[in-house]
Amino acid sequence: MKHLYALICILFFSCTIISAQHQNNDPIGKVTLPLGMVTIQPAGSEDWDRAKVNQAVFVREKVKTLEKSRCEITLEPKKLLRIGEQSRIILVGPAAEGANMFNIEAGRAWFNMSSKKKQNMRVRTPTAVAAIRGTVFRIDCDVNHSTFSVYTGAVGVTPLKADGLTLEDTTFT
8 A cells, every 4th residue: 555655646746747847848939920040049058040930939048130130929819029130038938926028138129918818027128127917018128228118008117226137226215
C-alpha cells in the first residue's frame, strides 16, 4: 500500500511539472506581417533567426527590426502588436498578477489591446512603466525618454528613477 501511495505521489508531481512546462511552451501569438529584416531571438539563445509569416512567438523571445523594417504580431483575435523600424522588444509574457508584459528596449510599438475580455497589460521602457487595460496606444522610446500616445482608452504611466529599475514616487503631499 505504501508503494502504491508513493507511486501515485510521483505520478501526480510528474504530471504537474510536465503541465507547467507545456504551458511555458505555448505560443503567445504569431508573426502575421514581417516586412524587411525582422529577427527573433529565442529565449536562452544567442542566435537571431529571420521571422517568417505565421511563425509562433513565445514568452521571453526578443523581436528586433532593422532599418526600413516592420513587424506585426497577432497576440489573439483583436489584439495586435505592431513594431516599427529599428526596434527591440522582449515578449515577457504573463506577470504574477496575470497581466501580460512587454519590455520595449528601443524603438516604436503600436498596441491594439481592444477586446471583449478586459485583460491588464504592462509595458516597460528604459524610462517608464505603463499599466494598460483594453486600449489602443503607441510608444516611442530610447534610452533617455519615452512618449506614450493614447488613441482610445486610458494608460497609467509611472516614470522610473535614474537607476532604470525603481519606480519614481509620484504621490502628492
